[in-house]
Amino acid sequence: MVGNAAIDAARGLKALLIAAAASKLEAKPEDVECVGEVFQVGAGGQSSLPFAEVVKAALAERGPITISGTFTCPPEAQGGKHRGGAVGSTMGFSYAAQVVEVTVDEATGTISVDKVWAALDCGHAINPLAVEGQIEGSIWMGMGQALSEETRYAEGLPVHASLLEYRVPTIAESPPIEVQIVESHDPYGPFGAKEASEGALAGFPPALVNAIANAVGIDMSELPTTADRVMEALVERRRRQRLDSTRKVAS
Amino acid sequence: MPQFHIARPPNVEAAVATRRDHPDSRFLAGGTDLLVNMRHGISSPALLIDLAEIDELGGIEATEAAVRIGASVTVAALPLSPLLSERYRALAEAAEGIAGPGHRVMGTVGGNLCLDTRCIFYNQSEWWRHANGYCLKHSGEVCHVAPQGQRCHAAFTGDLAPALLVLGAEIEIAGIQQRRRIPLGDLYVEDGRAHLALGAEEMIVAVHLPRDPPPSTYAKLRARGAIDYPLAGVAVALATADGMVKTLRIGITGTNSRPFLLAGTDELVGRPIDEKMLQQVDRLVQKQVQPMRTTVASAHYRRLAAAGLARRLVCALAGTPKNRS
Numbered sequence: 001m002v003g004n005a006a007i008d009a010a011r012g013l014k015a016l017l018i019a020a021a022a023s024k025l026e027a028k029p030e031d032v033e034c035v036g037e038v039f040q041v042g043a044g045g046q047s048s049l050p051f052a053e054v055v056k057a058a059l060a061e062r063g064p065i066t067i068s069g070t071f072t073c074p075p076e077a078q079g080g081k082h083r084g085g086a087v088g089s090t091m092g093f094s095y096a097a098q099v100v101e102v103t104v105d106e107a108t109g110t111i112s113v114d115k116v117w118a119a120l121d122c123g124h125a126i127n128p129l130a131v132e133g134q135i136e137g138s139i140w141m142g143m144g145q146a147l148s149e150e151t152r153y154a155e156g157l158p159v160h161a162s163l164l165e166y167r168v169p170t171i172a173e174s175p176p177i178e179v180q181i182v183e184s185h186d187p188y189g190p191f192g193a194k195e196a197s198e199g200a201l202a203g204f205p206p207a208l209v210n211a212i213a214n215a216v217g218i219d220m221s222e223l224p225t226t227a228d229r230v231m232e233a234l235v236e237r238r239r240r241q242r243l244d245s246t247r248k249v250a251s
Numbered sequence: 252m253p254q255f256h257i258a259r260p261p262n263v264e265a266a267v268a269t270r271r272d273h274p275d276s277r278f279l280a281g282g283t284d285l286l287v288n289m290r291h292g293i294s295s296p297a298l299l300i301d302l303a304e305i306d307e308l309g310g311i312e313a314t315e316a317a318v319r320i321g322a323s324v325t326v327a328a329l330p331l332s333p334l335l336s337e338r339y340r341a342l343a344e345a346a347e348g349i350a351g352p353g354h355r356v357m358g359t360v361g362g363n364l365c366l367d368t369r370c371i372f373y374n375q376s377e378w379w380r381h382a383n384g385y386c387l388k389h390s391g392e393v394c395h396v397a398p399q400g401q402r403c404h405a406a407f408t409g410d411l412a413p414a415l416l417v418l419g420a421e422i423e424i425a426g427i428q429q430r431r432r433i434p435l436g437d438l439y440v441e442d443g444r445a446h447l448a449l450g451a452e453e454m455i456v457a458v459h460l461p462r463d464p465p466p467s468t469y470a471k472l473r474a475r476g477a478i479d480y481p482l483a484g485v486a487v488a489l490a491t492a493d494g495m496v497k498t499l500r501i502g503i504t505g506t507n508s509r510p511f512l513l514a515g516t517d518e519l520v521g522r523p524i525d526e527k528m529l530q531q532v533d534r535l536v537q538k539q540v541q542p543m544r545t546t547v548a549s550a551h552y553r554r555l556a557a558a559g560l561a562r563r564l565v566c567a568l569a570g571t572p573k574n575r576s
Contacts (some may be wrong), residue, residue, distance in 0.1 A: 107556075107559035107560070107562070107563055108472055108556045108559050108560065109552065109556065110472065148474055148475060152547060154371060154372065154395070155383055155395065157375075157379055157382060157383055159371050159547055160547075161375060161376065161379060162376075164374075164478070164479075165371075165547070167474050167475055167479070169475065170351075170475055170476065170477045170478060171477075172475065172476030172477040173475060173476055226474065226548065227472065227474075227482075227548065227552065227556070228548040228549045228551075228552035231552050231555055231556065232549075232551075232552070235555070
């Protein structure tokens with residue numbers, strides 16, 4: 001949505017600059033062409049103006065330039081009657097998949113993330129490098145939610161009142177991340193793009209919890225999976241195993 | 252940050268005299284602990300006595316009998332010493348794990364040994380502590396960790412102390428009248444509000460280590476792999492002969508108001524390092540640590556984790572395969 005609104009604004013800005021160039025070049029706006037950073041009349045280069053001059057002309061004519069663009073989702077994409085559907089937030093939902101590999105230290109409850117694979121269908125990747133960086137950032141954010149960030153209170157006061165206690169992952173926790181951009185072309189999206197932000201974030205916590213279950217057979221039902229919570233679950237698992245084995249012996 | 256003046260005495264005697272003449276003053280080394288507490292309004296001395304220009308406090312020197320580490324040697328410098336990283340592994344490993352690289356460049360050996368104790372009810376802003384009626388450690392009357400108790404339970408979290416304890420360190424202390432030398436363990440008291448047995452104008456000058464210590468190692472647990480203070484830290488020094496324990500020392504930090512040497516390890520001398528012996532180590536640790544709810548992580552967790560670390564480090568030094576709790 002923002003992308004489409006931005007395109008609308010950019011088109012408005014371009015029209016405004018072309019009008020300014022036309023009046024400076026004494027031509028009709030429809031005859032002025034914008035070629036890279038030069039505005040020219042027709043295909044020849046006999047009368048042309050560099051971008052900076054055009055901007056100056058536009059500023060001289062109108063003062064500071066502000067353009068706004070808008071976009072509304074087409075009705076068929078505005079959601080149904082379900083709760084929250086009325087906001088019609090977007091038409092282009094991205095799809096994401098994530099694999100997390102962990103090592104669980106059973107003596108200390110410590111979890112280390114060894115590697116993360118993330119795939120994201122972001123529509124058309126306008127700037128693939130930026131998409132990749134965005135996905136890596138999302139994984140860090142998801143890792144914080146899943147492993148260490150939380151807000152608890154003691155006697156009504158926030159215990160995690162500064163960035164020393166609100167524990168964002170550091171570079172020491174950062175695993176190797178392998179990013180796969182799975183491109184598609186979204187007919188509604190700006191240039192066929194969808195989104196490249198939270199899709200890659202939401203996958204991390206469930207993938208981590210499943211990896212822990214796969215490693216040591218405990219189901220973490222609370223986030224973040226701090227070492228003390230993992231330890232508690234491990235102790236509980238051992239207790240249950242002991243009970244089961246004594247029952248088996250008894251029966 | 253409160254206003255303060257700075258004095259830069261040229262030698263230890265002048266530093267101690269300045270401290271005596273200005274009761275409202277503090278010694279300043281790296282400042283990584285003190286300045287943070289000053290910003291939190293915990294401490295607001297009128298005068299800081301900067302020890303940076305005192306040559307005697309610097310340097311790592313080895314003689315045939317001992318190794319002397321000056322109190323203002325930085326944490327970052329310890330693992331860079333080939334002697335320390337080879338023969339005093341626990342110390343080098345403890346230093347490498349302290350806080351983040353920036354802190355290690357500034358923080359000093361003396362500062363880390365004199366680190367203030369920590370608690371979730373204490374290391375908070377002035378506003379926060381005021382809203383909570385302050386606490387026993389500072390300006391208040393109740394310990395929020397143990398409201399029925401009479402003492403402060405804030406935990407000591409320095410990493411170097413347990414390593415130096417198992418390596419048999421002594422510290423040299425300068426006061427007004429005299430210098431004295433005491434075993435490092437005697438520096439600490441099990442009281443979060445007054446955990447250092449140092450006179451008001453006394454300062455640590457140097458750490459002395461005996462030569463040829465037993466092989467040693469250090470590990471700690473913390474919320475993240477950097478920056479955070481230890482929830483529990485364990486140093487082990489172990490010498491074996493024919494698979495039997497010859498010397499075993501275990502130092503612990505992060506769980507009590509003082510770092511301490513585990514009692515009862517002498518009884519394990521002559522024993523093979525087997526599951527039974529490891530269980531005994533586990534029991535000794537669990538019995539002697541006294542973690543309280545001074546961190547977000549549960550006290551029970553810190554107890555179990557300290558024991559788990561101790562077992563693991565004993566195994567690592569004995570060269571036996573990794574033990575699964």
